[in-house]
Amino acid sequence: MFQSATPSVAELHAALGIPAGYAATRGLVAQLPPPFWVETGLDRGGRPIWLEWNASRAFKRLTEAAQGDGVPIVVISAYRSNVHQARLIQRQLERGVVLDTVLGRIAPPGYSEHHTGRALDLSCADEDEPLTESFEATILFDWLSRHAGHFGFRLSYPRNNxxxxxxxxxHWAYA
Ligand SMILES: [Zn+2]
Structure with missing residues (x-):
């Protein structure tokens, strides 16, 4: 899909058919990787989770508090590279989803909060359909809504953002 081993954001956008200047038009801000990473447990698939140093410490405290309240947290996704982001978009396009619709669900490469190591997609141990609005009805969402702010985390994309x-x-991010 991509010409070079380390494609630039512009190359990734061109490969996906995202118009030049798209991010600026939409008011999206470039999201950069952090200087210090910490491995912070495993995601649902058993892969190591990488978070920015401060986010890692805060997330550990948050998960311990949730666990203590009997609300275990499962991580679906944390850090993602620009190329990983591009692959997620490519997969949607291959399924026939229109680019505009895809970019309403997945930020363009270079513009995802997941690039910063400060954002996490969360789920419960027993959730049937993770990454859907039904998460709103879970005990975990209720817990996060009441306590995540105390640990420095916020909901990045509320309704009508x-x-x-x-x-x-x-999707919760350490601010
Ligand atoms: Zn996310």
Whole structure:
């Protein structure tokens, strides 16, 4: 899909058919990787989770508190590279989803909060359909809504957010 081993954001956008200047038009801000990473447990698939140093410490405290309240947290996704982001978009396009719709659900490469190592997609141990609005009805969402702010985490994409992303009750970021 990509010409070079380490494609630039512009190359990734061109390969996906995202018009030049798209991010600026939409008011999206470039998201950069952090200077310090910490491996922070495993995701649902058993892969190591990488988080930015401060986010890692805060997330550990948050998960311990949730666990203590009997609300275990499962991580679906944390850090993602630009190329990983591009592959997620490519997969949707291959399924026949229109680019505009895809970019309302998945940020363009270079513009995802997941690039910063400060954002996490969360789920419960027993959730049937993770990464859907139904997460809003879970005990975990209720817990996060009441306590995540105490640990420095916030919901990035509430309903009708001005960035034009869909409502993502599962996506929390360390601010
Ligand atoms: Zn996310």
């Amino acid at each position: 001005c960035l034009g992303f869909i409502y993502e009750p599962w």
